[in-house]
Amino acid sequence: RINGERLSWRLAELATKGAIEGGGVARLALSDADRQGRDLVVSWMKELGLAVTIDGVGNVVGVRAGREDGPLVMAGSHIDTVATGGRYDGNLGVMAGLEVIATLNEAGIVTRRPLAVAFFTNEEGSRFQPDMLGSLVYVGDLPLTQALATPAIDGARLGDELTRIGYAGPAPVGKPGVHSYVELHVEQGPVLEAEGFTIGAVEGVQGISWTEFTISGQSNHAGTTPMRLRHDAGYAAAEIATFARRLAREIGGNQVATVGALTLSPNLVNVVADRALMTVDLRNTDEARLQEAEKRLFAFADEIAASEGVEITRRTLARFEPVAFSAPLVARVEAIAREFDLPVKRLPSGAGHDAQMLARVCPACMIFVPSVKGISHNVKEYTAPDDLTAGADVLLRLLLEMAE
Amino acid sequence: RINGERLSWRLAELATKGAIEGGGVARLALSDADRQGRDLVVSWMKELGLAVTIDGVGNVVGVRAGREDGPLVMAGSHIDTVATGGRYDGNLGVMAGLEVIATLNEAGIVTRRPLAVAFFTNEEGSRFQPDMLGSLVYVGDLPLTQALATPAIDGARLGDELTRIGYAGPAPVGKPGVHSYVELHVEQGPVLEAEGFTIGAVEGVQGISWTEFTISGQSNHAGTTPMRLRHDAGYAAAEIATFARRLAREIGGNQVATVGALTLSPNLVNVVADRALMTVDLRNTDEARLQEAEKRLFAFADEIAASEGVEITRRTLARFEPVAFSAPLVARVEAIAREFDLPVKRLPSGAGHDAQMLARVCPACMIFVPSVKGISHNVKEYTAPDDLTAGADVLLRLLLEMAE
Ligand SMILES: NC(=O)NCCC(=O)O
Ligand SMILES: NC(=O)NCCC(=O)O
Numbered sequence: 001r002i003n004g005e006r007l008s009w010r011l012a013e014l015a016t017k018g019a020i021e022g023g024g025v026a027r028l029a030l031s032d033a034d035r036q037g038r039d040l041v042v043s044w045m046k047e048l049g050l051a052v053t054i055d056g057v058g059n060v061v062g063v064r065a066g067r068e069d070g071p072l073v074m075a076g077s078h079i080d081t082v083a084t085g086g087r088y089d090g091n092l093g094v095m096a097g098l099e100v101i102a103t104l105n106e107a108g109i110v111t112r113r114p115l116a117v118a119f120f121t122n123e124e125g126s127r128f129q130p131d132m133l134g135s136l137v138y139v140g141d142l143p144l145t146q147a148l149a150t151p152a153i154d155g156a157r158l159g160d161e162l163t164r165i166g167y168a169g170p171a172p173v174g175k176p177g178v179h180s181y182v183e184l185h186v187e188q189g190p191v192l193e194a195e196g197f198t199i200g201a202v203e204g205v206q207g208i209s210w211t212e213f214t215i216s217g218q219s220n221h222a223g224t225t226p227m228r229l230r231h232d233a234g235y236a237a238a239e240i241a242t243f244a245r246r247l248a249r250e251i252g253g254n255q256v257a258t259v260g261a262l263t264l265s266p267n268l269v270n271v272v273a274d275r276a277l278m279t280v281d282l283r284n285t286d287e288a289r290l291q292e293a294e295k296r297l298f299a300f301a302d303e304i305a306a307s308e309g310v311e312i313t314r315r316t317l318a319r320f321e322p323v324a325f326s327a328p329l330v331a332r333v334e335a336i337a338r339e340f341d342l343p344v345k346r347l348p349s350g351a352g353h354d355a356q357m358l359a360r361v362c363p364a365c366m367i368f369v370p371s372v373k374g375i376s377h378n379v380k381e382y383t384a385p386d387d388l389t390a391g392a393d394v395l396l397r398l399l400l401e402m403a404e
Numbered sequence: 405r406i407n408g409e410r411l412s413w414r415l416a417e418l419a420t421k422g423a424i425e426g427g428g429v430a431r432l433a434l435s436d437a438d439r440q441g442r443d444l445v446v447s448w449m450k451e452l453g454l455a456v457t458i459d460g461v462g463n464v465v466g467v468r469a470g471r472e473d474g475p476l477v478m479a480g481s482h483i484d485t486v487a488t489g490g491r492y493d494g495n496l497g498v499m500a501g502l503e504v505i506a507t508l509n510e511a512g513i514v515t516r517r518p519l520a521v522a523f524f525t526n527e528e529g530s531r532f533q534p535d536m537l538g539s540l541v542y543v544g545d546l547p548l549t550q551a552l553a554t555p556a557i558d559g560a561r562l563g564d565e566l567t568r569i570g571y572a573g574p575a576p577v578g579k580p581g582v583h584s585y586v587e588l589h590v591e592q593g594p595v596l597e598a599e600g601f602t603i604g605a606v607e608g609v610q611g612i613s614w615t616e617f618t619i620s621g622q623s624n625h626a627g628t629t630p631m632r633l634r635h636d637a638g639y640a641a642a643e644i645a646t647f648a649r650r651l652a653r654e655i656g657g658n659q660v661a662t663v664g665a666l667t668l669s670p671n672l673v674n675v676v677a678d679r680a681l682m683t684v685d686l687r688n689t690d691e692a693r694l695q696e697a698e699k700r701l702f703a704f705a706d707e708i709a710a711s712e713g714v715e716i717t718r719r720t721l722a723r724f725e726p727v728a729f730s731a732p733l734v735a736r737v738e739a740i741a742r743e744f745d746l747p748v749k750r751l752p753s754g755a756g757h758d759a760q761m762l763a764r765v766c767p768a769c770m771i772f773v774p775s776v777k778g779i780s781h782n783v784k785e786y787t788a789p790d791d792l793t794a795g796a797d798v799l800l801r802l803l804l805e806m807a808e
Binding site: 271 | 486487488528529530533535557591592593594610612614622623624625626627628629630631633636638639641642643645646649652653658660661662663664665666667668670671672673674675676677678683685687721753754755756778779780781782
């Protein structure tokens with residue numbers, strides 16, 4: 001069994017890097033705060049005796065040798081956060097991985113296969129798109145050169161930022177050599193807590209579609225321009241944002257739709273906006289429904305462009321189909337939880353995760369623990385210490401099985 | 405008659421201060437560019453022999469002595485612009501005033517009453533609210549201390565910015581001693597050009613209502629948070645923005661409604677926004693209809709706050725009732741235009757103007773010249789040189805009448 005206090009202590013220490021009011025964390029990918037967080041985690045990896053490698057996109061892998069050589073049995077997640085982040089999202093999977101290593105070190109256990117703890121660059125996708133960018137490069141599905149050229153929302157370039165914070169490493173990408181992968185994560189949604197479960201055996205991840213719309217209208221005077229003569233980029237953006245809400249209702253099922261980012265220009269009280277930049281995040285566990293939602297969204301944007309006389313162009317920021325995790329591993333998560341007398345439920349993940357990229361190259365799965373009130377991407381994100389411990393115990397047990 | 409080429413030359417010279425792509429100007433009030441524009445205009449005033457005074461809020465008045473002492477016959481406007489401004493809005497009234505002075509100097513004419521050319525601080529209201537702030541202080545209806553404490557949209561304070569650019573002057577405010585006031589301005593709307601008129605005899609200014617809404621919701625995960633559990637500040641803002649458009653249609657008449665500024669936070673693709681800051685600009689020539697529009701807007705915001713579970717607070721940024729200009733002066737504008745064989749039309753102003761503040765303390769009026777396609781607050785703002793000249797000729801003639 002792992003040491004829950006030490007796990008909570010590491011989570012709290014890591015949360016001091018990029019700490020913000022309310023107990024939360026702002027550690028956007030490749031920011032100064034991210035560098036501080038990375039430095040701390042790498043120092044812990046070394047203290048625990050792991051051999052640390054850093055690849056060309058800044059993914060960090062710490063390896064503990066096994067009795068035999070060969071592909072790695074990996075626990076991983078990410079330590080970047082959104083700008084209003086909590087201390088659990090991503091961080092838990094990495095800290096629990098370190099806790100597993102510390103526990104095995106103390107017990108003097110050496111596994112057959114080598115074990116690894118990894119954290120991947122820019123999982124959140126807040127500063128650079130797409131999300132899960134680091135793990136996508138890791139598995140070889142996004143070329144390194146393209147990843148390094150990715151622009152940040154603040155105008156920087158991923159490659160420059162990586163070099164600036166000292167995490168452009170020499171390890172190659174695209175040939176992971178991973179035997180199997182498991183990621184412990186907070187649910188970030190309300191289901192486990194509401195229904196009284198401690199462990200989620202995650203069956204897969206819903207499909208993700210991120211679109212950026214750029215709307216070009218004509219700036220004009222708010223007092224003198226008759227309504228019918230307007231080409232108002234801000235109004236067109238607002239229509240798309242309210243349509244997204246209707247769309248989620250009409251598509252039904254578990255469809256969600258979010259306009260998280262919307263920027264007007266010149267953004268002045270008495271000037272009709274000539275430009276709007278906005279994002280729409282659509283998700284569904286069903287690929288056909290997700291495609292239907294995209295189709296209707298794009299058609300609506302075209303209609304608004306015509307009726308308001310604005311130009312609307314769109315760009316895909318991220319598009320991932322729904323992913324199913326390894327059925328045998330999902331079953332093992334469920335069985336181990338039962339063995340430990342932990343109430344367990346199978347469920348899909350609403351959020352994207354590095355595990356969905358690793359699932360492209362090896363058997364992969366996830367373990368969820370409850371998020372109080374389902375709050376995430378918010379400084380109030382919280383998971384009770386007992387649940388953290390329970391999740392880490394399941395992780396330890398599963399890693400031991402995978403590594404033998 | 406005035407010298408149209410010299411007038412156009414001054415407009416072009418002034419447009420080099422804060423010049424932006426497309427031939428426009430960004431000279432937000434009390435910015436560095438505003439300082440450069442002010443310095444240039446003050447140097448011209450001095451070259452023309454005007455006695456220049458600067459008051460506590462940065463209004464600049466250049467006086468040409470008359471045969472008698474006494475209250476000033478004033479031509480004025482503003483030289484601040486919006487961030488996507490043209491070179492005519494405001495600037496024309498000031499440059500035409502200087503051109504009148506130059507013409508009188510050349511002709512050796514001394515008027516009975518002293519003549520003055522003035523430009524007022526922060527007429528646009530883009531950087532500091534309310535609009536027409538300088539002239540409001542000038543006529544004594546906004547205390548100087550309150551004006552100096554006004555926050556800018558960029559966080560600065562008006563008093564600090566005024567000192568920084570060196571335009572906090574010693575002249576007192578609130579006792580204008582103005583005999584009468586006339587402001588030449590581009591229409592900024594489409595009416596004169598569309599109907600084939602060269603001169604607008606402006607009967608008054610429509611009522612202006614600016615409200616800032618602050619919406620507080622709960623940041624949360626865009627992928628995991630079911631739609632029914634959201635408290636999305638961005639969605640509430642978008643609903644208000646689309647309602648504003650419906651409201652303009654439903655109130656009818658010449659009601660306009662504009663959401664020019666809208667800022668989300670944290671403004672990230674996969675985070676439900678916890679905060680939105682937005683402005684709504686409502687205008688109507690009819691005060692009762694304007695009040696009706698306000699009432700319905702505020703009621704709608706309350707409804708959305710309740711249904712989305714967000715908190716919405718509001719703050720009035722500007723509120724001015726419709727203003728009627730001096731009937732005898734409006735009649736003189738019309739008569740002079742006819743005398744000059746210039747097609748003239750009476751019309752209200754859709755934009756706010758310093759003249760509406762001066763109208764509180766003396767007979768005041770405005771002369772409009774056509775704006776091509778009605779475009780303003782846009783780099784493409786344009787008025788043909790002949791129309792500029794025609795307007796300045798009417799201004800010269802009216803000032804001579806007022807000063808005798
Ligand atoms: N786990 C998590 O919050 N991932 C960020 C990517 C997403 O928006 O789903
Ligand atoms: N003339 C002008 O554009 N004034 C700015 C204030 C307003 O928004 O009407």
